[in-house]
Amino acid sequence: MSLFDKCHEFSRWIESLKERREFFYLRTLDPAASPTVTMNGRKVIMLGSNNYLGLATHPKVVTATIKAVERYGTGACSSRVLTGTTSLHARLEKRLAEFKGTEDAVVFSTGFMTMMGVVSALTSSGDVILSDEFNHASIVEGCRLTDAEVRIYKHNDMADLKEKLAACGSDQNMLIVTDGVFSMKGTVADLPSIRKLAEQYGATTMVDDAHGMGVLGKTGRGTLEHFGMEGEFDLVCGTFSKSLGTTGGFVCADADVVTFLKLNSRPFIFSASPPPASMATVLACLDVMEEEPQLLERLRENTEFVKNGLAEMGFRLEETVTPIIPVLIGDDAKTFQMAGALEDEGVIVNPIVPPAVPAGSSLIRVSVMASLSRKELTTALETFRLAGQRLGII
Ligand SMILES: Cc1ncc(COP(=O)(O)O)c(C=O)c1O
Structure with a gap:
């Protein structure tokens, strides 16, 4: 054996x-x-x-990335919390917050670490997470790491979500979490109904817009723009590994929430900073999305x-x-x-x-x-x- x-x-x-x-x-x-x-x-x-907009090979994006490597080297070689935050990381976080219309944003090393790190850091014993049955594995992993109760609702089924919200205690904190675009079939989550139910039951909302960013909405800002409801979800997350040409992930939220995540989310604290050049890649991608x-x-x-x-x-x-x-x-x-x-x-x-x-x-x-x-x-x-x-x- x-x-x-x-x-x-x-x-x-x-x-x-x-x-x-x-x-x-x-x-x-x-x-x-x-x-x-x-x-x-x-x-x-x-x-x-998933390089939907073709930005991973766009000449302006490639040039900006090469320049950043020349200036910053190939890696930051430390956790973000210690000595791994460069001015490029800070600039990108500011830019993402502006892009999504939130107070602040924080960049993680991957999208997987973002979803896992946000869900597990924000919830604890006594809280309830309501998660779509087809949510991405990174959300599922976050649910496995927390002591909160996890209730899985049927895929995009608002009646089931409502029933599960109604069964929660009035003193419990509730987090509804969903992909914006479900990656296997490209199905779009019913964000307007989720928002309404969240309001009705006092729940917090989180969307993982990995596949919506760059793709949906008039200007490609994502699934919330698609529904004309930007600024109406509490936590807007995404990844750089689809439309944004590199690897890394982010969450846009209120400033206090961002500060809390930066100092409490273990995948953020105990893993190395994403390479500065990747931040330059994403900044260039956001420029190209606006310019072209x-x-x-x-x-x-x-x-x-x-x-x-x-x-x-x-x-x-x-x-x-x-x-x-x-x-x-x-x-x-x-x-x-x-x-x-x-x-x-x-x-x-x-x-x-x-x-x-x-x-x-x-x-x-x-x-x-x-x-x-x-x-x-x-x-x-x-x-x-x-x-x-x-x-x-x-
Ligand atoms: C919906 C969704 N969320 C999160 C992730 C993880 O992102 P990353 O590849 O940046 O780790 C992916 C990508 O595989 C995804 O499709």
């Missing part, structure tokens, strides 16, 4: 998945977030990246082009207003076959199967970028048509 027995068994299972062509993870792609990337020495079209609104237009045009193209061919799509396009296949094996056929013909997508989605509703998750050209999208659509016909999906 060894602690590693499970690892050996697991590896054998992974090998069997690879043999059956049911393993699409940990692929090596160079560079990862470009419209066309190299995989196993072949050029493939990228329909699986055509990128968002382009993203929306590209999304419509792909959605319409797939629907006209006969693929079943789930409703979406985001660049995440869920192409419903249903059967797991067919979903893997489709992903494999697309990959063989030069298109990268992400197959999504249970437990990420309910049984029988496996899908191909297509994600669109503003930087994809019409020619690349047309080639990708034609590849979808051929693979879909060959597998009897359309």
Whole structure:
């Protein structure tokens, strides 16, 4: 018996998945977030990246990042709390607060650490967290770390949320937490109803807008802008790892809440500061978003082009207003076959199967970028048509 027995068994299972062509993870792609990337020495079209606005490869963003590396070096080499906060971190926090219309903001090293660190630091024994059943793993992890009671409400189901709020004691602090855009299918949370219920029951509200930022709303400010309700959630969180070209995460909130998090959230205190150059990346991304609104237009045009193209061919799509396009296949094996056929013909997508989605509703998750050209999208659509016909999906 060894602690590693499970690892050996697991590896054998992974090998069997690879043999059956049911393993699409940990692929090596160079560079990862470009419209066309190299995989196993072949050029493939990228329909699986979260670099929605294409900012990770935007020349202005790349130049700003290089300049920051030249000035600040490659890392801050300390926790934010000790000697790891540079003027770039401070500038970005100020900018994010302005961007989201809150008093203050704090930047963490990743989005995962942000959600986990906010939920676990702000809640404790006697409090209740009401969390959507499909919330991201980082929120789930935050819920596991706290002594607060966690009540999971059915996905985007406001009647269930109301029932669970009504069952809370009047002396209990309540935190409603939801993704803004749910990452697997691009579904948008019903933030207006959540806000109303929170008001009715005196609950605090938190949104993880990882996939809404840069994508939703008139100017890409996110899901709250999409609903015309900026400033109406208490904690607005996000990540830099989707539209904002790098890694890191943030929460925008009242100044006292930010101060509390900076000195009480363990993932913030006991982990190194994100590299200063990443702060320069995000500052440049925010500039480009303001200076080049055509990128968002382009993203929306590209999304419509792909959605319409797939629907006209006969693929079943789930409703979406985001660049995440869920192409419903249903059967797991067919979903893997489709992903494999697309990959063989030069298109990268992400197959999504249970437990990420309910049984029988496996899908191909297509994600669109503003930087994809019409020619690349047309080639990708034609590849979808051929693979879909060959597998009897359309
Ligand atoms: C909804 C959501 N929240 C949080 C995260 C974590 O963000 P990060 O990749 O910056 O750790 C992700 C990304 O995987 C996400 O999709």
